[in-house]
Structure formats: structure tokens, C-alpha cells
Amino acid sequence: MAVEACDKKKLMDDMDEDEVPLVFKRSSSSSSKQNKSTLEAKKSLSQNTDRQLGRPAQDVRSQNGQGTMVQKTKMVSSSKTPPLNSPLSSPKSYNSSSKGLVVKSEVDSKPSTSVKDESNMRSLSVKQHIKDEKPSAEATGEPNEDSDDDKPLSARLPAGLSRVNSNHAKKGPHASTSGQQPKIPKPEDSDDETPLSSKFQVKSNAGLSLHRTSGSGERKPSLSICDQNGSASTERKPSTNLKKRPGDGVKTADEVFLKKPKLSDASKHRSKEASVKAETREEDDEDLVPISQRTKKPTPSDKKSFSAKNMTKPKSVISKQTNKKPKKFMEDSKQSFKLPPGSGDGQKWTTLVHNGVIFPPPYKPHGVKMLYKGKPVDLTPEQEEVATMYSVMLETDFLNKSQFKENFMADWRKILGKNHIIQSLEHCDFTPIYEWHQKEKEKKKKMTAEEKKALKEAKQQQEEKYMWAIVDGVKEKVGNFRVEPPGLFRGRGEHPKMGKLKKRIRPSDITINIGKDAPIPDCPISGESWKEIRHDNTVTWLAYWNDPINPKEFKYVFLAASSALKGQSDKEKYEKARLLKNYIQGIRAAYTKDFSSKDMAKRQIAVATYLIDKLALRAGNEKDDDEADTVGCCTLKVENVEPLPPNILKFDFLGKDSIPYQKELEVEIAVFKAIQQFRSGKKGGDDLFDQIDTSRLNAHLKSLMPGLTAKVFRTYNASITLDDMLRRETNGVDVAANIVVYNHANKEVAIICNHQRSESKSHSAQMLRLDEKIEELKAVVEELETDLGRAKKGRPPLKSSDGKTKRNLNPDALEKKLAQTMAKIEKMERDKETKEDLKTVALGTSKINYLDPRITVAWCKRHEVPIEKMFNKSLLAKFSWAMDVDPDFKF
DNA sequence: ACATGGACTTGTGCTAAAACAA
DNA sequence: TTGTTTTAGCACAAGTCCATGT
Numbered sequence: 001m002a003v004e005a006c007d008k009k010k011l012m013d014d015m016d017e018d019e020v021p022l023v024f025k026r027s028s029s030s031s032s033k034q035n036k037s038t039l040e041a042k043k044s045l046s047q048n049t050d051r052q053l054g055r056p057a058q059d060v061r062s063q064n065g066q067g068t069m070v071q072k073t074k075m076v077s078s079s080k081t082p083p084l085n086s087p088l089s090s091p092k093s094y095n096s097s098s099k100g101l102v103v104k105s106e107v108d109s110k111p112s113t114s115v116k117d118e119s120n121m122r123s124l125s126v127k128q129h130i131k132d133e134k135p136s137a138e139a140t141g142e143p144n145e146d147s148d149d150d151k152p153l154s155a156r157l158p159a160g161l162s163r164v165n166s167n168h169a170k171k172g173p174h175a176s177t178s179g180q181q182p183k184i185p186k187p188e189d190s191d192d193e194t195p196l197s198s199k200f201q202v203k204s205n206a207g208l209s210l211h212r213t214s215g216s217g218e219r220k221p222s223l224s225i226c227d228q229n230g231s232a233s234t235e236r237k238p239s240t241n242l243k244k245r246p247g248d249g250v251k252t253a254d255e256v257f258l259k260k261p262k263l264s265d266a267s268k269h270r271s272k273e274a275s276v277k278a279e280t281r282e283e284d285d286e287d288l289v290p291i292s293q294r295t296k297k298p299t300p301s302d303k304k305s306f307s308a309k310n311m312t313k314p315k316s317v318i319s320k321q322t323n324k325k326p327k328k329f330m331e332d333s334k335q336s337f338k339l340p341p342g343s344g345d346g347q348k349w350t351t352l353v354h355n356g357v358i359f360p361p362p363y364k365p366h367g368v369k370m371l372y373k374g375k376p377v378d379l380t381p382e383q384e385e386v387a388t389m390y391s392v393m394l395e396t397d398f399l400n401k402s403q404f405k406e407n408f409m410a411d412w413r414k415i416l417g418k419n420h421i422i423q424s425l426e427h428c429d430f431t432p433i434y435e436w437h438q439k440e441k442e443k444k445k446k447m448t449a450e451e452k453k454a455l456k457e458a459k460q461q462q463e464e465k466y467m468w469a470i471v472d473g474v475k476e477k478v479g480n481f482r483v484e485p486p487g488l489f490r491g492r493g494e495h496p497k498m499g500k501l502k503k504r505i506r507p508s509d510i511t512i513n514i515g516k517d518a519p520i521p522d523c524p525i526s527g528e529s530w531k532e533i534r535h536d537n538t539v540t541w542l543a544y545w546n547d548p549i550n551p552k553e554f555k556y557v558f559l560a561a562s563s564a565l566k567g568q569s570d571k572e573k574y575e576k577a578r579l580l581k582n583y584i585q586g587i588r589a590a591y592t593k594d595f596s597s598k599d600m601a602k603r604q605i606a607v608a609t610y611l612i613d614k615l616a617l618r619a620g621n622e623k624d625d626d627e628a629d630t631v632g633c634c635t636l637k638v639e640n641v642e643p644l645p646p647n648i649l650k651f652d653f654l655g656k657d658s659i660p661y662q663k664e665l666e667v668e669i670a671v672f673k674a675i676q677q678f679r680s681g682k683k684g685g686d687d688l689f690d691q692i693d694t695s696r697l698n699a700h701l702k703s704l705m706p707g708l709t710a711k712v713f714r715t716y717n718a719s720i721t722l723d724d725m726l727r728r729e730t731n732g733v734d735v736a737a738n739i740v741v742y743n744h745a746n747k748e749v750a751i752i753c754n755h756q757r758s759e760s761k762s763h764s765a766q767m768l769r770l771d772e773k774i775e776e777l778k779a780v781v782e783e784l785e786t787d788l789g790r791a792k793k794g795r796p797p798l799k800s801s802d803g804k805t806k807r808n809l810n811p812d813a814l815e816k817k818l819a820q821t822m823a824k825i826e827k828m829e830r831d832k833e834t835k836e837d838l839k840t841v842a843l844g845t846s847k848i849n850y851l852d853p854r855i856t857v858a859w860c861k862r863h864e865v866p867i868e869k870m871f872n873k874s875l876l877a878k879f880s881w882a883m884d885v886d887p888d889f890k891f
Numbered sequence: 892a893c894a895t896g897g898a899c900t901t902g903t904g905c906t907a908a909a910a911c912a913a
Numbered sequence: 914t915t916g917t918t919t920t921a922g923c924a925c926a927a928g929t930c931c932a933t934g935t
Contacts, residue, residue: 484925492903492926539898547926554897555925569899618901619929632928656928657902695893698930711900711929757903766918842903844921849901872921 346538348565352514354469354478354542356521356530357557358462359505360485368436371429372422383420386412386501389488391433398490404499408488411501469542469559477560478542483510489549493628493658502548507531509545540565550626562877571881574852576707577715578891583705584716588613590704595670601691605700607674608633608689612713615665616752618656619694619710630654633710634694639684647672661754718749718850723891726859738863740830742856742870747838749846757842763835770832777825784821788814853879854889861887 363385369376370387379387390408398404409425416422447455466481486504489497507528512521516535523529531545543557559565580587587609594606611617612633620632631640631653640653648666655661667675678688694710701708725745730738760766787797787806791814797806809817853871857879860867871879 480924482924490904490926495926541898544898549926552896556898558899566899573900621929623928627927630927657904657926659903694930709930714901755902762918845902874922 348540349471349515349537351472351517352469352537352542353471353518354514354521355465356512356524357481357483357510357543358466359483359507359524363486366433366436368433370433371431373427374429376432377421383412383415385486386415387428387430388433388437389486389501391430392437393488394430394434398488398498401494401498403494403496404488407497407499408501411499415501471559471563471565474564476563476565479558479560481542481557483545484555491628493630493654495628496626497549500549505545505548510543511545512543513539513541560877561874562880564881567878567881570878573715574719574854574891577712577719577852580705580708580712580716581720581891583708584613587704592668592670595668595674601696603674604678604689604692605697607671607678608692608697609701610667610671612710613717614667615651615663616714616717616754617661618714619697621694628654628658630656630658632656632694634689634692634697636688637684638679638682638686638688641675641679641688643672643676643679645672649675655754659754659756663754714753715850715852718753718846719852719855719891721749721752722746722851723855726855730859730863732863735863735865735869738865739869742859742865743834743843746843746847746851747841749851750841750843753846753850755842755845756840759839763839767832767836770828770835774825774828774832777821777828781818781821781825784814784818788818847875848878852891853882854885855891857882857885858887858889861885 363381365381365384366388367384369378370391371377390412393399405425413420413422422428463481467478469476469478483505484502487502489495489500489502491498507523507525508531510530511532511534512530513534513536514520515537520530520533541556541558544554547553547555561567561570591606591609591613594602595610597603597606612619618632620634620636622635623630631637632655636653640651642650642652644650644664647669648664649672650664652660652662675688678690682688682690698709701710701712722745725748726742729741729745731741732738783798787809788811790797791809791811796808799805853875856870857867859865860870867876867883876883
């Protein structure tokens with residue numbers, strides 16, 4: 001379906017994306033429908049099996065018993081429930097809330113994790129395998145079962161930790177035996193990509209076997225697999241002109257390639273959908289539909305949201321779409337066509353057309369003079385430009401950093417020349433320029449709406465041609481077609497290069513990558529020319545230039561996240577993480593065993609893997625001296641990990657982007673001892689893991705599972721945690737309550753991944769304001785109660801505090817008002833709590849990068865939550881490939 | 892084995908835009 | 914309407930990891 005998207009209408013709509021607001025139309029009414037549909041769907045689908053399994057969240061809960069209440073109380077409760085399995089851990093878990101847990105994040109302290117009970121999960125899982133109905137898909141179903149492994153980190157972490165221990169350590173051995181030997185079976189797919197599918201399938205059947213040996217045969221399938229639906233969907237038209245991307249749904253990758261737009265029926269559908277949906281729109285001229293758009297809209301047939309309905313019956317939907325193109329097409333196209341991106345040989349595209357990049361406008365001198373030793377100074381435009389870059393940063397914290405100032409001055413002096421009057425930054429007064437800049441900002445702000453709109457349109461028009469690329473006949477959005485403007489480098493943390501001048505990039509710095517038959521983009525700056533033109537279809541970049549700050553590195557122009565190319569690799573990432581589910585138990589057993597290996601390198605690998613698994617640490621590549629001093633797992637220093645007897649490890653280091661990571665984790669004794677040993681005889685700044693590095697670690701991981709690398713654990717743990725929490729805690733009271741559950745799960749993941757944000761400057765003021773409002777409302781409640789009491793006795797209300805006479809309401813009306821006010825207070829208090837809770841936790845990063853969107857989409861379908869409530873416009877576009885997932889999808 | 896180049900993903904903060912409250 | 918708060922998007926920095934050459 002998606003493809004058809006081409007419909008012009010849609011296109012049109014899309015076109016403006018910027019301006020036009022998306023409208024997701026999902027009428028309320030729809031809900032009912034949805035439900036219905038859902039139900040149907042479920043029935044139709046294999047659900048039975050699932051259900052039996054106990055898959056439904058509800059069931060789950062029931063098991064625990066707790067589930068339900070959770071919500072209100074906060075899911076926490078549930079989480080707390082003691083895991084049946086691990087006795088050990090349990091104590092902690094219960095006790096306190098998450099906080100109690102061992103792990104505390106000092107940072108904000110939200111205690112992050114909660115324990116989950118594995119027991120429940122397990123039970124579920126076990127059964128699940130069964131589901132076979134959908135073959136591929138199901139991969140999903142898989143094996144999780146057994147181990148706690150499957151459980152989300154969160155579960156483990158906190159309490160988990162303890163648990164972990166218990167499991168592994170204690171269990172460790174057994175576990176291992178159980179079955180999964182880590183050994184990899186490599187299915188054939190050497191590539192990471194394909195195999196998955198096959199594997200999945202395999203697994204599904206047997207929980208135990210990790211290997212998915214068999215599956216290999218079809219790897220490609222992986223894609224297909226994923227989408228259960230997908231399969232059908234493809235349609236393609238071969239020859240047509242440009243196609244748009246295959247349907248919105250974007251089914252599987254396969255389809256992607258094929259795409260063919262076809263308007264015919266599909267288009268019809270689409271159009272409707274389009275309207276319904278909301279997507280973006282843009283107008284483009286021709287038919288090229290921007291893929292992104294298409295994709296996004298999932299809405300299948302009717303407007304209703306795609307939510308349940310669509311999903312539910314994915315197949316049916318698909319079929320519709322597909323109709324247009326008969327299978328044959330598909331097949332043909334597949335074969336004849338290019339390989340899917342990513343497919344084997346590394347070819348990413350067959351034809352690629354784009355217009356290059358757009359450069360920032362040349363510098364316009366303002367002539368405002370800065371002062372040096374109190375006197376105005378004449379500067380050339382080049383000198384003034386750099387002075388202005390610095391001036392506008394006058395109120396930032398960078399100006400308090402000597403490193404920044406030194407670097408800036410060093411670079412500026414090169415432009416000023418050796419004998420310039422300006423010799424020292426200390427005697428410079430940039431305020432005139434700063435003030436000029438502030439005024440300019442004011443002016444801009446004060447422009448009328450029309451003026452702003454006109455400016456915007458002019459810009460849009462200028463950029464329009466650069467925004468799109470045509471990849472294998474499909475119009476795709478380009479991610480960052482604007483060349484970075486010159487400026488002062490703002491590194492994060494204590495970056496040694498902060499303040500250096502990032503020089504202007506010119507065409508002669510840029511290498512363009514484009515299809516052989518495509519016209520070479522005109523160089524936008526007359527008289528200049530591109531550095532080089534390449535026709536490399538094994539890479540996805542459209543252009544790149546060397547980073548002016550670090551010439552050894554590059555800045556690339558890629559397609560946008562909504563493109564099929566990116567979508568496919570995103571999907572492959574999640575499929576790989578899902579594959580890990582089948583190996584995790586064995587991997588955990590293996591590293592547990594190696595905690596006491598005689599071989600130091602082996603022991604270090606085991607402990608590092610443990611930390612990556614339990615704490616979701618990043619791999620930790622080596623860094624140069626000219627970068628900020630941050631670490632990851634393999635680069636942890638002795639001083640970053642402090643053993644607190646009997647078995648707690650206190651982590652304190654700066655991770656990516658110099659974000660502090662401060663947590664305490666209770667670990668297995670063997671790990672604790674190993675860490676003590678790794679530290680012994682070393683200085684604080686020495687490497688904790690002196691025998692390993694990321695390439696060794698990853699090489700080892702690859703021996704356990706094809707394609708496995710350290711980062712896969714983060715994806716795996718994040719997604720499995722979300723899936724697990726949603727399944728256990730969604731109670732279905734109403735959409736709002738379900739969303740609360742979702743956000744709670746999302747927060748849990750963010751904490752695991754240590755996704756922080758800085759507290760807004762006005763946070764405390766905002767909290768105070770909320771408190772005031774709540775107090776006011778409480779006063780209103782009291783007043784209402786008084787009046788109600790009087791009204792019941794037939795007396796008129798007292799005068800209000802400001803002396804005015806109130807209307808004489810009857811008791812019913814007063815009660816109603818009272819209830820409304822109380823509800824308002826409740827909501828406000830909840831909002832306040834959430835706000836405080838999330839003041840330093842960023843949910844967005846995990847949603848964008850770590851949570852398999854299919855979990856969210858399937859959950860939305862199961863609980864009739866409009867997907868638009870969970871994904872904004874760009875996420876809808878980015879995850880278009882996940883929209884038609886089966887409601888029973890399990891990560 | 893290792894260093895380094897190269898390509899692509901992940902992350903935070905800023906700011907424009909949208910949503911709200913007054 | 915207007916001022917304020919919240920959110921979406923973007924910019925671009927900073928990671929990961931694979932490939933390749935020595």
C-alpha cells in the first residue's frame with residue numbers, strides 16, 4: 001500500500017509538511033470500531049495460541065495478581081513483586097521501591113529500575129513458543145521463556161542485580177546446561193542481517209535450541225519475517241516511473257525495493273488514507289512521493305486509525321494493497337531488480353539521483369565595532385565574522401572556560417595577523433556586537449506573521465530541490481543537505497578543541513556520491529567546483545566533507561530517517577537484537593563461568609560482557625588525546641569502579657557526551673572479586689580492563705552469536721524491557737492510563753540507558769507554581785464542601801473570599817463541581833509528579849534508537865491506543881516499516 | 892596484531908513551532 | 914490576543930564497528 005502512496009493527493013499534502021499540521025485523524029468514534037476490529041483480528045490471527053500462552057498482558061497480571069493495581073500506584077508495584085524464581089534477590093526487590101534497589105542512580109535518583117518478576121515472564125514465555133502460526137513472525141514468539149534472561153534488564157538490574165547473581169551465579173551453571181549454548185550456530189547468514197529471520201523461526205519452535213541452524217536457508221526472509229504482514233504487501237510496479245516507496249506500511253524490506261507505485265486502486269485507498277491519516281505532505285511536483293510520507297501513514301484502509309484495525313488484520317489490509325500488484329510482480333521485481341539494500345554484496349542502491357548540498361549564505365558584515373582597550377577597532381569582514389561568532393556566545397558557559405578562550409584566540413589571531421592591534425582577549429569588549437545581535441533577534445521576533453511566513457517560504461523554495469533524492473526510482477527525503485555553517489566548535493564536556501574556529505566549507509571540500517547516470521549537481525557557488533564525484537553504490541552517503549576541526553573525520557550527508565534505506569537497517573538492528581534473545585541465556589551462562597577463568601583476558605571479557613549486559617554500558621572504544629576524556633566499558637579506569645564490600649560496585653565516570661554515569665550495582669561475588677583483582681597493583685588512571693579492547697570483545701561476542709556486538713545488548717535490553725513491562729502492566733482502563741504505563745516503561749528504559757537531560761533552569765519555579773495552583777484548588781474544594789453542606793440544609797452559600805455573592809447552586813451541581821475540582825487536583829498532582837520524575841530523564845533517545853517500534857505499534861493495536869499518541873510525525877515516518885506489525889508481535 | 896580510515900548510529904542541547912493559559 | 918510552557922526538529926557532536934593495509 002504504501003507505495004501507492006504516490007497518489008498525488010497525498011503528495012500534495014505532504015508537501016508542505018512544514019507548514020501544514022498533521023492531522024491525525026482519528027475520530028473518537030473510531031475507537032469502537034477499532035476495538036471490534038481488533039477483536040476480530042485477534043481471533044482470526046493466531047491469537048489463540050498466544051492467548052493460551054498467557055500472553056496477553058492480562059493474563060500475565062493475573063498470574064501475579066498484582067498487575068492490576070499497578071497502574072495507579074505506579075507500575076512499580078508490579079515490578080516490585082518478588083520474582084519467584086530468584087529467591088535471593090527477592091528481598092530487595094520488594095522492599096523498596098525501586099529505589100531501594102541496589103542500584104541507585106545518583107544522578108537523579110530516580111530509582112530506576114524496578115524489578116520485574118521474572119517468574120511471570122517466564123511462565124509466559126514458555127508457553128509462547130508455540131505460536132507458530134505465523135512463521136516468521138514469530139520469531140517473536142520465541143523462546144524466551146526460559147530464562148530469566150529474557151527478562152528485561154530493568155528487572156534484573158536493580159533487584160535484578162541480585163537476581164542476576166542468583167541466576168547466573170547460582171544458576172549459572174545450570175542454565176548453561178540448559179541449553180543454550182552460546183555457541184553460535186552460525187547460520188549461514190553470515191551477515192547479520194539475514195540470518196535473523198531464519199533464526200527466529202527456528203527458535204520459535206524450540207525454545208531451547210539456540211541455534212537456528214536450520215533456518216538459514218532463507219535469510220532474506222528475515223525481512224519478510226518480520227513483518228508478518230509484510231509479505232503480502234509487496235507490490236511493485238516495475239517500470240513505472242518513479243515510484244514512491246512502497247506502501248506506507250512499508251512492509252518489509254523486500255518490498256521496499258520493489259516498490260512500485262501504482263496508483264490504481266491503491267492510490268485510491270491511499271488517498272483516503274492519506275487524508276485520513278495525516279501525514280505530511282509536501283507538494284511536489286511530480287509524483288514522486290516522498291517516501292517518508294508514505295510510509296508513515298499507516299493507515300490502511302479507513303481512517304480510523306490504523307490502529308487496531310489495520311493492524312489487526314494486517315493481512316487483509318495488505319492484501320488490498322497488494323492487490324494491485326500481483327505477486328508475480330513481486331517476485332519478478334525482486335529478482336530482476338536490484339538487491340535489496342543491504343543485501344549480500346553490499347550494494348546499497350542501483351540508481352541515485354540528487355541535487356547535492358546547499359551552502360550557508362556568505363557572511364554579511366554588520367560594521368558594528370567591538371572595543372579593544374576601550375576603543376573601537378576596525379576589522380575586516382573575515383575578522384569581524386569570527387569576532388561575531390564569539391560575541392554571540394557571550395552569555396554562554398563556554399566563555400568561562402579557559403580552554404575555549406585560548407583556542408578561540410589562537411585561531412582568531414591567525415586571521416587578525418600577527419601585528420594586529422588586538423593582542424589579548426582580555427582587553428576585548430565584544431558587547432557592542434553582542435548587543436547588536438540581541439537587537440537583530442528582537443527585530444526578527446517582532447516581524448509580523450506574514451513576514452515570517454514569507455521568509456520561510458522563500459527559504460523553503462530555495463531548499464526544495466535539495467531536500468529530495470531519488471533512490472532506485474523512489475523519492476526519498478535527504479537528511480541534512482545543508483552544509484554546516486562556520487562557527488566556533490562547541491565540544492561537549494572538557495573537549496580540548498572547544499572554541500576552535502570551524503571554517504567555512506566550500507564546494508572544493510565536498511565529495512559527491514551519485515548514480516553514474518544521474519546528472520552531476522551544479523555547484524551552487526559560481527566559479528567553484530566539487531572536490532570529487534563518486535559513483536559508489538556500496539555506501540549510502542550522498543556527500544561528505546572533512547570535519548574542519550578534525551580533518552581525519554568526515555561529515556556525511558545521508559538520507560533522512562524516514563527513507564527505506566534507513567528503515568531497513570533500523571529493522572535489521574532490531575532483528576539482530578531479537579536474535580540475541582535466543583542466545584542470551586547461553587551467553588550469560590558462559591560469561592558467568594568465565595568469571596573465574598584462569599586466563600586473565602578471558603576473565604576480563606567475561607566481566608566486561610557482564611557489565612555491558614547488566615548495566616547496558618557502551619563498548620568503550622579507545623580515544624585520542626584530542627578528544628574529551630570519556631569512557632565506556634572497555635576503557636573504564638580503575639578509579640571509575642569502586643568495590644564496596646561485600647559485593648557492590650560503585651560506578652562513577654563520564655560516558656558519551658560527557659554525561660555522568662553514577663550508579664551502584666550489587667554484583668555476583670565472583671564479579672566483585674574479579675574487579676578487585678583487576679584493580680590491584682594499578683593506579684587510578686590505569687585501565688581496569690588492561691587485556692581487552694572493543695575489537696577483542698566484539699570478536700568474542702561474534703563467536704557466540706553471528707553479528708553480535710556490544711551495542712546489541714543495549715538494544716536488546718531496552719526493547720525487551722519495554723515489551724515486558726507493557727505486557728505486565730498495561731491494564732487497559734483507558735487510553736490515558738495506558739499511556740502512563742507506557743511512559744513509565746519508557747522511563748525505565750531511559751534510566752537503564754542513562755539517558756539524561758539537564759534540568760531546565762525554571763524547573764523549580766515551575767514546580768512552585770504548580771504547588772500554588774494545587775493549593776488554590778484545594779481551597780476551592782474546601783469552599784465547595786462548605787457550600788455543599790449548607791446547600792444540603794437549604795442554606796445559601798457563604799460569600800466568596802473577595803466578598804462576592806455566589807450563585808445558589810443545588811447540592812447536585814455542587815457535588816459535580818466538587819468532583820471536577822478534585823479530579824483536577826489529582827491530575828495536577830500526577831503531572832507534577834511526572835514532571836519532577838522526568839526532570840533529568842530523557843525519554844526521546846530510547847524511543848528513537850532503542851525501542852523496537854513494533855512493540856509500541858503492536859501494543860497500540862492491542863489496547864486501542866492511537867499510534868499518533870505515542871509517535872510524533874517524524875517517528876511515524878521513521879517507523880513506517882513497523883506499522884503493519886501483527887498485534888501479537890512480541891519482541 | 893594493530894593502527895587507521897571510513898561509514899553509520901546514537902545523543903544532547905538549542906531553538907522554532909505548537910500548544911496552552913491567562 | 915498575548916505571553917508562557919512544552920514539544921518537535923534540527924544541528925552537529927560523539928560514539929560504534931567494520932574494513933583495510935601494513
